[in-house]
Structure formats: C-alpha cells, structure tokens
Amino acid sequence: MSGLVVVGVDGSDSGLAAAEEAAREARARGAALKVVHAFVWPAMHVPLGPSPLGPPGGGLRNMALRAVAEAVERARTAAPGIEVTHAVVSGEPLTVLEAQSRDAELVVVGSRGMGGFVGLMVGSTAVHLAAHGRCPVLVVRGERRADGPVVVGVDGSPAGEDAVDFAFAEADLRGAPLVALHAWTTWNAPLPAPQGAAVPYANPRGALAAEEERLLSEALAGRRERHPEVAVEHRLVHGATREALIEASRSARLLVVGARGRGGFTGLLLGSVSQALLHHAECPVAVVRGAAGRR
Template sequence: MTYAQAKGHLVDEFGAVETGGRSIVVGCDGSSASDAAARWAAGTAQLLGCGIRMVHVMPWPILRSTGGTAVLVGRDVLWGAAERLLDKSCRDVRAEYPGVAIEAEVSVGDPVPILLREAAAGSLLVLGSRGLGEVRELAEGSVAAHLATHASCPVVAVPAGWSPRSGEVVVGVDGSEQSRKAIDFAFQFAEQTGASVRAVLAWHDPASVGPGDMQFPVYDIDALEEDSAAVLGEAVAGRRVDHPDVQTTEKLVHGSASKVLLDESRDAGLLVVGSRGRGRIRSLLLGSVSRAVLHDAACPVAVVR
C-alpha cells in the first residue's frame, strides 16, 4: 500500500504527476541528514525538470525485550507514525520547492531490497549520509556498499549540515573504467545544472597494495607526476569536446586520495567518485577512502557504478 493511496488528497496537493522523466528517489527516515537529502533532491529535480519520490521504509513491527522475547508492536500505530513523518517531510520540501512534483510511499520491510527496487525506476537514489533507526546505516558500512554496488542508478549521500549553495562538480579521476563513468556523470550533471567541473587526480609514491606486491627500490618521482598528469588530461579531453559549454579545470595533487577528496569537497557543490577504482583508490566504495568521503565530505557525494 502506498502513502499516496493511504493519503489520497496528497497526490493533488503535492503534485505527484508524470513528469516525462524518471524521478529522483529519496530514502527518508526523519533524521537531519535525511531532511537535507530531500532538500538536495528537490533542488536538483527543479534544475533537471523531474519529480522526486520520497520513500520511508518502516521495519517489521517486532521488538525484542531484554529477555530475548519478541513482542509484536501494533502495526497501525507504527504505520500512522510513519505517515506523519513522511507527511512532514513532504510539506517541508514543498514549502521550499513548490514547483517540484512529489510522490510519497511508506513501505514495510528491509530497506535495502526496497530501495534497490525503487532505484530501478529512478534516475538517482538520494540518502542522508547518516540516519536513524533501521535506515541508520544506509550510507555507511555494508548496507551502503550493497546499495551503491547494486543500485541501477547513481547513489548520492548528503551530509546533515548541507544547505543550498553553488559550487563546482568535483570528480575523482584515476584512469579506471569506473572513474570514466564518474567523469561522464559529472559532465552531464554539470551541463544540466549549469555548474562547472573540477577534475582531480591524487597521485602518490609507489607503495605495496597487498601481500606479495613488490615495491620499486628506485623510481623517478617526476616521471610519476608526468604520467599522472597525462592520465588526468586524457580523461578530461574527450568530455570537453562533448560538453563545450561546461567550464572545466584540472587539478593534480600529491597526497592520499581520502585527504585530497575531502579537502576538495569543502567548496564543492557535488563530489563524484566511481564505485571502484584502481591503485590506492581502487575501492572508493568499499574501502577506507569511500567511508571517509561518504562520512566526512562537506558536500553531497555521488557514487557512480
């Protein structure tokens, strides 16, 4: 049963109509990060000319006592609370973005398969970087890894302190296939929203990345920097031709990927990374770099697979 079906008058009030394109799906849980995610999604939808679909996933109404016994909680009570939470979220978004079409739905069950199903029909899946309750881990740990790895659309994590601001689309570059997809997304998003692109490659000295790896005893650091600059230039060159109206800058930085990307996020409007990279950032989603970016970036982070 959808929220719109349960609260039919909201369909007209919030303008939940066909927009001619896929909606942006928002995972809502009532947290400050979730509220920020809804505002970011609505602002983006306004620029892209599409609607948003706000989804609240209610866990199965079972609580466990300290003695380990399961207690079935009244579903109607929880359903009513979920409807009120989503109702407030919709009204808050509507007040700030009155022209954006909004659909809303309350679902019961595990948030991962439900949100993956919703993402299959969406253009983006947007979550708060930190949330509450059953949705608390949506943008961290194994749940986020599962969503960003398997969602059929890019996943965007929005920090709780986010507020609307202009800024460049910063994209992490490493020469991998996933990085190329992230660059494509960054340029397309920038073109549609009127933003500029800053392509960033963090390069570093050779290092062992696993058991059995051999580290070069002697290497030319200037050659490493030149090779990294070539990778960055090649990655951006074709996109500049395809998107001539997008202002683009390239930035080569010596340092760890996590620190470089976090520093770059401070004045960015959106940070875009691939779900997997190579070298020391070969696992932007599943490794320490992705966790640092998703948890601590000062701007929304889009993970593209």
C-alpha cells in the same frame, strides 16, 4: 517530464534535508520525485495502529505517514512545481531502497537517520546502497553550498569513467564549474645501484608527474565537447587520494567518486576511498557504480 529521483526518508532532520536536495535534483533534471519510507515494523509482528489508551493519531503506521507527509511538504517547498509521489513500503530499508533504485536515475539519502532506519548510520545505509544500488547514490552530508565547484575524483580506471560522465552532467545541471582532481604518489622506488655508483631511478625526473597529467587529460577527453558550458579545472595532487578529496570537499558543492577505482581489490564493490568520503567529506557525496553512471 521523464526520469525519476527517489529519496529515502525516515522522519529525521537528515532525511528531511535529503528530501529537499532530492527535490532540487529532480527539478534540475526535469524528473519526478518519489518519497519512500521503508516500514520495517510489520515484519516485527508488533501493533501498527494507535493504542486504545492513546490518541487516535498515534501508532507506528501513522508515524510513518506523518514522516512521508512532512518530507513531501519540504520537497515541494524546496522545488515548487515538481511532480511528487510517495510510498510507504513494507520491508527493511536497505532492501527497499535497492529495489527502488532499479527504476531511478538517482537515489538520495541522508547521512544518518532514525525511525524506519533505526540504528543505521551512514556506514550501513549509504555504503550498502553505493555498493549495490542500480543507479548513482547521493548522500546528503556536510554543508550545502549554493556556489563552489563540483569535484570529481579521477583515477583513470574504466569504472571511473562513469563517475566522470556523471560529474560533467551534474556540473552542467547546476551551472557550476568542475574540478577534476587526480591524486598520485611516488610509487616508483630507487633501483639497487652497483658499488660506488649513483642510485639510478626508474623514471627520469618529472616523468611520473607528466604521465599522471596525461592520464587526467585522457580521462576527460570528449566530455568538454558534450558539455561546452562547463568550465573545467585540472587539479593534479601529489598525495593520498582520500585526504586530497576530503580537503577539496571543504569548498565544493558536490563531490563525485566511483564506487571502485584503480588499485581496488577484485570482488570488492566499494573501495576504501569511497567509504572514507561517505564518512568524512564536508559536502554531499555522489557515488557512481559502474554502468549506473550512464543511466
């Protein structure tokens, strides 16, 4: 067995769902699973053990241990036979999971949590990890489906190539078809026309759509040969990218996007489309950042 999948848990239902999904990912990859709980309380200088007036099983440390034990049990039930280790790591959750991502091929988190992730919603935990993690991040949200395709957002950017690689591998692991979705808008505006003349256009009718179809085909080139068992659908959508991907998520088992793509502002680590999907997609979302997709 090689490889490692890491899941961040905190005792919430969302964290337990993430543990189950991470276990299935580990089994499909032939990887080990590590269940991690970020224990923030030592930094707060508060008592960690049980209260003298309370039950011996009380206290913050015991609460953390129970959260991890329950997540390990759920993981082993979801994917019997996988190797599972666990750790309670002192530190702030975002920092802990970012450090864990250095040795992992995938980090899995829930869309929101409690306990060790007190007050942190998807807007902080998942977005931070997607922007700074050293491997792809899978955010478990929406409805889990046993059927339906893996959908990947394709934009033709160099950064997006890693998301395409990851999506093909995921579709292969899951025995799922792949929908490669590219959304585009009519960015070319009519040129000013001389007095009395018809308004000319920057491109002949249909040329822009043909160019976008070519971009989609080129972005997928070579992947079919490496994953011959994956059935691939090209889906070209004339419309806004985030709305098209959210719509596709309603029937998908997994949505894959790059952290940033074509048109992103230099210096931003996570694009607006990726952030929108982390908040609004109706299935689990994997965000692949740069060369992390090849790990």
